[in-house]
Amino acid sequence: MTGFNQMGSPMHLHAPHHYDRYYHLKVPFILWLLFIYGAAHFLSLLSRVRELFGTWIEVLADWRLALMFLPLLSVMVAAGCRVPESGRYMRLIWKNGRALLLVSYLAATSVYVMLRWPVLAMPHHDQFHAAALALGFDVLALAYLLRSRFLTDLFDDYPEPAESQTVGQLEPSAHALPELPKSAEACHAQGLLAVERNNLIEAAAYIQRAAALDTNNALYQRNLCEVFRRLGKLGQAIRAGKAATRLAPEDADAHYNLALALSDARHPDDALMSYREAVSLNPAYAEAWNNCGVLLRQMGHPDAARQAFEAALAVQPDHANARLNLKSMDK
Secondary structure, X not given: OOOOOOOOOEOOOOOHHHEOOOOOEOOOHHHHHHHHHHHHHHHHHHHHHHHHHOOHHHHHOOHHHHHHXXXXXXXXXHHOOOOOOOOHHHHHHHHOHHHHHHHHHHHHHHHHHHHHHHHHOOOOOOOHHHHHHHHHHHHHHHHHHHHOHHHHHHOOOOOOOOOOOOHHHHOOOHHHOOOOOOXXXXXXXXXXXXXXXXXXXXXXXXXXXXXXXXXXEHHHHHHHHHHHHHHOOHHHHHHHHHHHHHXXXXXXXXXXXXHHHHHHOOOXXXXXXXXXXXXXXXXXXXXXXXXXXXXXXXXXXXXXXXXXXXXXXHHOOOOHHHHHHHHHHOO
């Protein structure tokens, strides 16, 4: 288990107001507006299609219209169900939410252009400006869905099934702690002291506060990853670990902490990738070599596991676990 260190590396992260108290990205107001606008747009198109092609029953029975609206509706429902207890279907929909919204908006925009083309092709038409404005909103929505980096992170963020979102379990109420320090450094120091006392809930509160005050500090994210992992909050641990590796991609300890969290969450392929990144950055990282070997053995790669244990002993000959693991390979 890696230690809690006291140096970080600044880069860029989302502003603290984008996160909820459990360190998940919040669905932004603009995305809720897109949901509402998309639904209203669909109803408007539905009415227009009915005028042109038939009764409501005939229109609603058209699978092409369902294909246009159902992706948006499913993502909107998934947005309201982002809790650990959600089933795998909601999780799957959310993970593909960006693509589903793009499909929905592209289909709606295409239908709108076809229906309103006689107006859009005539700048002097009395409805031209209204039609062009609606089309402009569609184009802006598509540009936001395509280019927003925030949405990339948002749709990659979903509470893990093992998480408990109970406030008392994760973050103590304000009156349960002394007044939180005003500086990020002081909060982080208090968090480390709480770790030494084995008070991990208090440590999480302090280090979360430090990370909120200084979103550009990789160290806070790295240590937050480890605190959350020890608390069993694996979803938060993985998020903090990914933030740390994004902030400090050359920090071997950040990749190691993320690997521990991924391994505990039973994502062996991702954990192995992070361990390998750690040893590529620090070839003398014996603990990472050993853990890499354990994972490889569990995944059915005995030769690669042996090489990893040997690498651990090459850089640290007295590494007891690596020696025991290597001996077990000979049985």
